[in-house]
Amino acid sequence: MNERLLRVSDLTVEYSTRRGIGRALDNVSLDIREGEVLGLVGESGCGKTTLGLSIMKLLPRFGKIVQGEILFKGRNLLDLPERIMNREIRGREIAMIIQDPMHALNPVFTIRTQIVDVLRFHKDRRLGPHGKGIQLRNEAAKMLEEVGIADPAERLTDYPFQFSGGMIQRVMVAMAFSCNPSLLIADEPTTALDVTIEAQILELLKSLVKRYGASVLYISHDLGVISEISDRVAVMYAGNIVEYADTTLLFEDPAHPYTEALLRCLPGAEARGKRLGTIPGRVPDLTERPNGCKFHPRCPYVREICKEKPPKLLEIASGHSVACFGYKKI
């Protein structure tokens, strides 16, 4: 359980935009242990997806990893050539589920073609393009059954548009697990779904993760989902991890002013009649990030030192780290 599966250290990613170069990730370090679900939470534009894509080395062309290391099972992914990434890592060791399933699948191929493609590429390369088709098709059907799609053999010949949002996300889950990956990166897999369907998908993910013994990096902006699925949580703000803690610790005793403010923003019956806490200002633009602690212009507890240098992520209790100069004052 405590073996480190993935370790990201000092990862810095820059995007070149029309307005100049911006740091999407700034010295991000985190690790994922075997068999755990690490939740990554933050508002849009804070770098969550960039982190997921960096691990897969799938950053868009204008993004560049300028510094850092991504150790996966002892190998630095950043040193691996594209060919090895494709053969041994992507889809096989590390699978990814993206936010919008409708766009993740090719609309002109049946889902059978698309699942079999994955299987053939990773499991059955030697058999050539026509080898053992039936076997692969059966395996694809088995995967669909496993994710709870009724009539798997029939549904295999359907095209993506013939599935509902929840069903297509199940297909994505099936594809992700088809090669038994050790790490699953799930980037907002339930954001586009209704609550009852979301609950189904979360339940499915939980059971598959347990059965296959995979670790998960679960990316979401929804604190509720994160609190339900993760063992540990990393909170991101403007390209930094600002707090990193076991799930219960984080939600019961948030140490970073940003985490605290986020939790206050959640509406609920308890808050009825009261005003919600809002965070003044907004997430700074990629190219206009402030010096020092990036949260300082919006922080109610700001001090002089916050404007000068960025705080380091320090452990304040066992299993609880925070990047803030004044955490004790809260």
Add this chain to the structure above:
Amino acid sequence: MKKKRERVPLVQVQGLKTYFYKGRGILSKVFGKGLRIVHAVDDVSFTIEEGKNFSLVGETGCGKSTVGRSILRLVEPTNGKILFEGQNLLEFSKREMQKFRRKAQIVMQDPRSSLNPRMTAGEIIAEPLRIHGMKKYEDEIQDEVARLLETVRLSSEDADKYPHEFSGGQARRIGIARALVLRPQFIVADELTSGLDVSIAAAILDLMQDLQDEFKLTYLWISHDLHMVKYISDSIAIMYLGKIVEIGRAQDISDDPLHPYSQALFSAIPTVKHGQETKKIILEGEVPSPIHPPSGCRFNTRCPRKLGAICETDEPPCQDAGDGHHISCHIPLEALREV
């Protein structure tokens, strides 16, 4: 002219039905699937008191947005009555309708597609004023626009910007300003906070509450976000496949939902929990098609507490649990309460 009638609720919806017809086009006639009726809203009734927050909740395709649009006659209801200050809208002449439109406005779901990309924010907000001829002089209009932009906490300089220059939260504020410009009494807020980050959504909700106090507004919230609904509403109606399955005071429904669907819906919301683990009710399957809704109780295909044949054949009775709390279910009240 404005005589205040006592005790007439602002909006009363009675037996509202809105059907859509599919397959009227020439292609369908040639390839012959025939006429199919989408039962988007099927016999919905509720009342909204002045100054209150009423919420319609449900999943995608349950008909909640159609109800909101039907009330403003943006889609034409098939049957039923919509009373606004006691008068039936569906019998209004064109002229009366135009007057009514000053009193009732909508903030649309998608702020980007509901704002014309070729108009500046200022023009967008001023358009209703021009259409209704509320202000005669250009400088009056400009003043009003500037004032509204500040009311929704934007700056008056934003009037010259185009919609794409605004962030999601700001675009919603422009939608709100446009709805407010005619000084309405009633606003339909369709999925106002969906797709926004929590901190932005919280700011929008706070703004809406301030506006309500300032302008004495009545809101109809349409949302699938149960957290938000619990927070904001006085009354809640839960919809499933075109029908209201449970309706009542917000507190009663969120603390103690009785209908099996409401129970599943509330238990399914992911929450930041403190300590106690709650049991989740996970529904099987998906919402059936509103073209061929299940007979009897429409929830019978997914209901975890289905009684048997009666659920498939008979329309469920409306049971009164007191304080305006109504549930449509075959399971007797006492049995519903037990769980």
